[in-house]
Amino acid sequence: xxxxxxxxxxxxxxxxxxxxAGVSRGTVSRFLNGGHHVSPAAGRAxxxxxxxxxxxxxxxxxxxxxxxxxxxxFLLTEPQEKLFEDPNFNVLLRGCTENLARHxxxxxxxxxxxxxDRRRLTRYLTAGHVDGVLLVSSHSGDPVAAELRAAGxxxxxxGKPMGLGARVSYVAADDxxxxxxxxxxxxxxxxxxxxxxxxxxxxxxxxxxxxxxxEVLTEAGLPYDTALVAEGDYGRASGERxxxxxxxxxxxxxxxxxxxxxxxxxxxxxxHQYGRSVPGxxxxxxxxxxxxxxxxxxxRASAPRWSVCxxxxxxxRTPRG
Amino acid sequence: xxxxxxxxxxxxxxxxxxxxAGVSRGTVSRFLNGGHHVSPAAGRAxxxxxxxxxxxxxxxxxxxxxxxxxxxxFLLTEPQEKLFEDPNFNVLLRGCTENLARHxxxxxxxxxxxxxDRRRLTRYLTAGHVDGVLLVSSHSGDPVAAELRAAGxxxxxxGKPMGLGARVSYVAADDxxxxxxxxxxxxxxxxxxxxxxxxxxxxxxxxxxxxxxxEVLTEAGLPYDTALVAEGDYGRASGERxxxxxxxxxxxxxxxxxxxxxxxxxxxxxxHQYGRSVPGxxxxxxxxxxxxxxxxxxxRASAPRWSVCxxxxxxxRTPRG
DNA sequence: CTGAAAGCGCTTACAG
DNA sequence: CTGAAAGCGCTTACAG
Numbered sequence: 001x002x003x004x005x006x007x008x009x010x011x012x013x014x015x016x017x018x019x020x021a022g023v024s025r026g027t028v029s030r031f032l033n034g035g036h037h038v039s040p041a042a043g044r045a046x047x048x049x050x051x052x053x054x055x056x057x058x059x060x061x062x063x064x065x066x067x068x069x070x071x072x073x074f075l076l077t078e079p080q081e082k083l084f085e086d087p088n089f090n091v092l093l094r095g096c097t098e099n100l101a102r103h104x105x106x107x108x109x110x111x112x113x114x115x116x117d118r119r120r121l122t123r124y125l126t127a128g129h130v131d132g133v134l135l136v137s138s139h140s141g142d143p144v145a146a147e148l149r150a151a152g153x154x155x156x157x158x159g160k161p162m163g164l165g166a167r168v169s170y171v172a173a174d175d176x177x178x179x180x181x182x183x184x185x186x187x188x189x190x191x192x193x194x195x196x197x198x199x200x201x202x203x204x205x206x207x208x209x210x211x212x213x214x215e216v217l218t219e220a221g222l223p224y225d226t227a228l229v230a231e232g233d234y235g236r237a238s239g240e241r242x243x244x245x246x247x248x249x250x251x252x253x254x255x256x257x258x259x260x261x262x263x264x265x266x267x268x269x270x271x272h273q274y275g276r277s278v279p280g281x282x283x284x285x286x287x288x289x290x291x292x293x294x295x296x297x298x299x300r301a302s303a304p305r306w307s308v309c310x311x312x313x314x315x316x317r318t319p320r321g
Numbered sequence: 322x323x324x325x326x327x328x329x330x331x332x333x334x335x336x337x338x339x340x341x342a343g344v345s346r347g348t349v350s351r352f353l354n355g356g357h358h359v360s361p362a363a364g365r366a367x368x369x370x371x372x373x374x375x376x377x378x379x380x381x382x383x384x385x386x387x388x389x390x391x392x393x394x395f396l397l398t399e400p401q402e403k404l405f406e407d408p409n410f411n412v413l414l415r416g417c418t419e420n421l422a423r424h425x426x427x428x429x430x431x432x433x434x435x436x437x438d439r440r441r442l443t444r445y446l447t448a449g450h451v452d453g454v455l456l457v458s459s460h461s462g463d464p465v466a467a468e469l470r471a472a473g474x475x476x477x478x479x480g481k482p483m484g485l486g487a488r489v490s491y492v493a494a495d496d497x498x499x500x501x502x503x504x505x506x507x508x509x510x511x512x513x514x515x516x517x518x519x520x521x522x523x524x525x526x527x528x529x530x531x532x533x534x535x536e537v538l539t540e541a542g543l544p545y546d547t548a549l550v551a552e553g554d555y556g557r558a559s560g561e562r563x564x565x566x567x568x569x570x571x572x573x574x575x576x577x578x579x580x581x582x583x584x585x586x587x588x589x590x591x592x593h594q595y596g597r598s599v600p601g602x603x604x605x606x607x608x609x610x611x612x613x614x615x616x617x618x619x620x621r622a623s624a625p626r627w628s629v630c631x632x633x634x635x636x637x638r639t640p641r642g
Numbered sequence: 643c644t645g646a647a648a649g650c651g652c653t654t655a656c657a658g
Numbered sequence: 659c660t661g662a663a664a665g666c667g668c669t670t671a672c673a674g
């Protein structure tokens with residue numbers, strides 16, 4: 001008696017359930033929405049009727065009536081190759097999907113590559129088609145965040161959004177401390193000439209991880225030598241290039257802290273090409289704790305911690321709130 | 322005058338547009354749906370009114386009325402770690418999202434890990450919440466395909482679904498020919514002891530790529546030696562293990578055709594550990610043409626072709642069809 | 643606790 | 659070409 005989508009049999013509605021249960025549609029609806037003000041007997045009747053008819057709520061009708069969409073957007077505002085290449089992205093996407101599914105909230109995946117996309121999507125999102133937005137972007141000056149914020153759209157950013165007048169809630173890795181842990185690990189293993197390949201230094205992930213690195217060196221009584229530091233962009237290729245620069249400037253390197261696992265892969269490639277063994281000659285530590293890293297040939301050493309920061313103005317709230 | 326989602330100002334409706342344009346709601350709606358039976362003058366008036374009011378269609382209302390949802394599900398029915406690790410997955414996901422966006426069709430991402438998930442999602446999907454399903458799963462005996470098919474849900478599978486009573490449309494790589502190209506390339510480069518690491522041999526991706534490999538060897542007058550063939554599961558780790566087996570059985574190997582880029586990474590790792598240079602001592606060719614591969618240290622050699630196969634019973638159709 | 647009824651915003655025959 | 663009106667399936671005050 002299941003309802004078939006493409007309509008052989010008309011899908012059962014709340015009306016059918018009501019008739020079957022011998023109650024009014026209002027009662028069925030109340031049962032569906034928490035069962036408040038529904039007698040136990042009526043509740044049982046409705047439940048049975050739902051089972052018999054194979055009723056499934058029509059979400060469009062519900063949304064029209066309530067004004068909620070009961071869905072959330074996962075918005076990528078990027079030159080997307082970067083993010084799709086990033087193993088963190090998958091972890092994030094999976095985690096969001098799974099947890100929303102638990103609340104019966106579908107995840108709409110949206111990509112904004114061009115400015116035209118950005119405008120179109122901002123319009124779409126603020127038109128009430130979703131109840132909230134998870135914003136994922138690597139460059140944190142993203143205008144979309146500000147626009148969505150201005151339109152009053154509930155929003156959580158992944159990564160600390162910089163230079164944003166209106167503050168937004170965000171979730172980010174504890175960059176400084178994660179870096180500290182990893183560099184500390186290298187020091188404890190006896191490494192003394194520890195280089196670093198940073199992320200872009202105009203982003204918190206770049207500066208904060210560098211800060212953690214410097215701190216630990218200082219604490220360990222090791223010199224901070226700028227010849228040992230090179231900047232990358234988190235991509236694999238940039239890691240490879242940065243490693244070459246580092247090797248030229250400091251051939252006696254015995255370890256490198258790399259600000260992303262993806263760059264770390266490039267670093268390992270480069271070191272192999274230069275005939276250095278890893279970690280024999282040079283230890284390599286990558287930031288991210290990504291699946292890629294845990295599976296990579298020299299196994300991982302780090303596990304960054306995560307912290308949730310809610311801005312005072314816009315506390316994280318559930319879409320259903 | 323933009324409509325704000327969380328309701329400071331009530332979002333403008335078709336009604337507001339009609340009033341503003343001096344026409345009826347029916348005319349506005351007709352304009353919105355292709356502009357048939359709308360005079361040029363009325364069309365202009367409506368267009369202007371839409372701009373002035375900042376009107377955006379309420380999709381829930383539209384869906385309730387039309388019975389269409391104008392959305393498509395991207396369904397992953399897997400032990401998901403596997404797929405999320407697979408670089409092909411991202412390519413697929415991005416391509417689908419981008420192309421659907423062009424038709425204003427949002428992509429709902431859904432993951433089915435457990436059987437409970439599978440039941441829940443099948444129910445959700447067949448309840449008419451989406452117009453069609455893109456089914457992504459690696460083991461092709463997936464029961465979900467059959468269920469969705471039986472419920473009359475428009476469906477396209479990624480990869481050839483095996484052993485499915487009801488045939489479904491699918492899109493798949495041209496496994497045999499892609500393999501042929503790559504192995505031919507290795508032969509042309511003068512390699513003579515070419516090994517292969519296959520995918521699971523109970524799937525077309527496993528058997529067909531192996532078939533392509535055998536064919537080219539035969540054509541090139543090279544012997545087919547089972548000692549040179551090992552089976553993997555497409556994962557990185559399995560590539561590493563298979564490479565070790567191969568090296569033990571055939572130390573004089575001078576090339577390996579690997580049935581996935583991910584396994585190929587594992588192979589390269591293993592070869593390095595055994596002190597073999599790549600591609601100096603041993604050439605490695607991976608199937609997939611994934612970003613990972615194109616960026617990897619020994620650069621790529623292959624580019625599999627794609628073929629679209631529509632089953633006779635269920636021709637691929639657009640959700641709007 | 644329960645029912646009758648209005649209303650959410652749109653589309654679509656149906657008359658003109 | 660255009661308007662008036664019914665209808666999509668649900669929720670939610672409002673009376674009882």
